[in-house]
Amino acid sequence: MAAGRKVELSRELLRSSKVAKVFPESDRSISSISFNDTGDYCVTAGEDDSLNLYNCKEGTVSSTLYSKKYGVTLARFTHHKNNLIYASTKENDTLRYLSVHDNKYIRYFQGHKKRVIAVEMSPIDDTVMTSSLDQTVRLWDLRAPTCQGLLRGEGKTLAAFDPQGLVFAVGNNCDKLRVYDLRDYTKGPFATWAVEDAQYTPGRLPEWTSLKFTPDGKQLVVTTTADIIYILDAFDGKLLQRLVGHSGTDDASSCGEEVCITPDAQFVMAGGRDSHLRIWDLNTRDTAMDNQPFTTLPTPHKTAIKVVGYNPSNAMAVTGARELDFWLPSLS
DSSP states (O other): OOOSSOOOOOHHHHHTOEEEEEOOOOSSOEEEEEEOTTSSEEEEEETTSEEEEEETTTTEEEEEEEOTTTOOEEEEEOSSTTEEEEEOOSSSOOEEEEETTTTEEEEEEOOOOSOEEEEEEOSSSSEEEEEETTSEEEEEETTOSSOSEEEEOSSSEEEEEOTTSSEEEEEETTTEEEEEEGGGGGGOOSEEEEOOOTTSOTTOOOOEEEEEEOTTSSEEEEEESSSOEEEEETTTOOEEEEEOSSOOOOOTTOOSTTEEEOTTSSEEEEOOTTSOEEEEETTOOSSOSEEOOSEEEOOSOSSOOOEEEEOSSSSOEEEESSSEEEEEOOOO
């Protein structure tokens, strides 16, 4: 399924993307997506309590596992290709560290008291960062069951690692960002920014659903429940752009999985309520704050697109609703 040769992403290439493979429909939506480090595999979590592992090169389902008792969401590959960590949706808010190879749990991480809304694997080591509706951010080491660090937030609390794994950002109350040095976070943030949008009263921005650093570490992408995606300067918190022109999730339980950034940090892709896939060019710079998508691609999905991902190694996009689609560009 991979493109077969290295290609440079461009508007034309992305505009030419076509669905190359459709996987069977489930009776429940997909809730999260993650690629492993090499891009050979991706894993999705479903609202039917399933974990599906896909071989991206062959375009096949490698395995399907279930977490019927505890539910599953925000499944993430660790740096070991056969191991995943994911959040529970039933019974408790424990994180579960799973070996896909033999379908056995390696470890449990207990501490959150409410639904986990972010699971972030460090880009450089076995540190995992999570945030929850209990207004805390927790740091874990995959080798130990106990929490390694705890930060208390305010209001809805989100978190994200930068691409170097040395800095992390915490979003509080859907209008404030705090940035920490991972090696010295107990001393507090080294920067705190109030995020402002002239279209909204201060402190009354649309509800945030996730934070994501762009792969070059220069910008922060803030997804929301509205038809707006915010692009912020990662060094001073300034609002650079509003990505508009799509049908946002309109779902407060969303974790921003319907939005992704391409590996070159140039494009943002997003699905939404109307089942279309839209793509923005972050390099678009003019006097207008609002950035419209340069292309809107129809999809075979019959329901809202809940997950969008882009392979870190190959020119392949993935969209998911109740079924999963692999997309490839037309290289002709």
